[in-house]
Amino acid sequence: MQFGRLSYQDLTSRGWEDSMKLTVFAHRQKEYKNLTVVNTATSKQGQRDLNTLGGASLELGSFLGRHHLVYGMDYTNERVRSHTRVTDSAGNITDGRGNFMDGSSYRTLSAYVQDRFDIGRRLTVIGGLRGGRFEKNGDEKNNIGTFDIEDKRTNVTGALNAIVRVTPTLNVIANVMKGYRVPNLDDVSHFLTRQGTVEVPNPEAIPEKVFSTEVGLKYSGSTLSGSLIWFKNDFHDLLVRTGGTYLGLNFRDTNGNGRRDPGEATILQNLNVGQATITGVEADFSLALRRGFSLYGSYSRLRGDDTVNDQPLPAMPPAFGAVGVRYASNAARVPWGELEYRFAGAQTRLNAVDLADPQVAANGVPAYHIVSVRTGMMITPRFGTSLAVENMFDKAYRFNGSLSYQPGRQVVLGTQFNF
Secondary structure, three states: OEEEEEEEEEOOOOOOOOEEEEEEEEEEEEEEEEEEEEOOOEEEEEEEEEEEEEEEEEEEEEEEOOEEEEEEEEEEEEEEEEEEEEEOOOOOEEEEEOOOOOOOEEEEEEEEEEEEEEEOOOEEEEEEEEEEEEEEEOEEEOOOOEEEOOEEEEEEEEEEEEEEEOOOOEEEEEEEEEEEEOOOHHHHHOOEEEOOEEEOOOOOOOOEEEEEEEEEEEEEOOOEEEEEEEEEEEEEEEEEEEEOOEOOEOEOOOOOOOOOOOOOOEEEEEEEEEEEEEEEEEEEEEEEOOOOEEEEEEEEEEEEEEOOOOEEOOOOOOOEEEEEEEEOOOOOOOOEEEEEEEEEOOEOOOOHHHHOOHHHHHHOEOOEEEEEEEEEEEOOOOEEEEEEEEOOOOOOOOOOOOOOOOOOOEEEEEEEEOO
């Protein structure tokens, strides 16, 4: 992976703007995978995926009376190269489709504006709009047929936030937001052949949409600070891998007779047929104790529902959180220390996708309790070191939706240098 980013920021007021930030970036990611496939005959597969992403953004800020305007534009351009080379046991070489549509591209151009202003002494309002244009291109011919994903779309999203200062230390917040996620290249060009099914690209996929609301409290005092937030997200037009069509048929018509014969595979596609809600509550706090000690904690609980099929959303996390005690001194060359306990409850609301994992089907998603200890010290004003023992009691645990377990007991040594 190669990544480069260059930014220029100017905070000088020039009349037409009071701040400016220009950023350009480039991202290049290669993934190579060599596989040995043992079936009726042994073959070797070499998969090569290359993703190149470049872009730029310009953000300006202006103060107009009570109003603070932030506005700008951003642009990205992404290109994909992907292929697979198969060598069979006799040494014959066949080039084929990779994980993605080879030569496909994806471009975005967006403009946005945000206004922050006060109404009286107790109310601050923040509102914003963003308009975007999205263009994808690519085509391929495979053993199923010819697919072209060329498409251009525009979309607008907005947000409105309010902050009410009840007291100098207590704020009430309320936010509403209308957003969207435009399908990426993998969403619209995914192609996969399995026993009995063929997943074909869907160039007609439209953006997924969300309407989000949240209300809560934020407190910031001399010794205690924290927040309590409730939120609800309503999703529409979610992309779901389900039965689709190709050339007007819901199966692969291998012999061209227009009717489904035994052995002809079902067509699958990413279609915008999903609807869901996610509601939740999040809380956190920090309490300063005496002699450099402090106590902190966080807690989150989410509930996700597939409202089309009346079942839980897959891969939803259970209730989880953390609590810890920290010691930090203002004196030079005095070590700091931290003891942290992280926990999660068992997840019993499982979707059929979750239960497709044999380990989940057999054991569910069990609770976990993890203890870690950390310490460190600034040896000089610029240089410091840290030492941590993560997952001290070597517990085996993983997150819902993940096939991999998290690391067991590990010792982590770190260094810090301040310029």
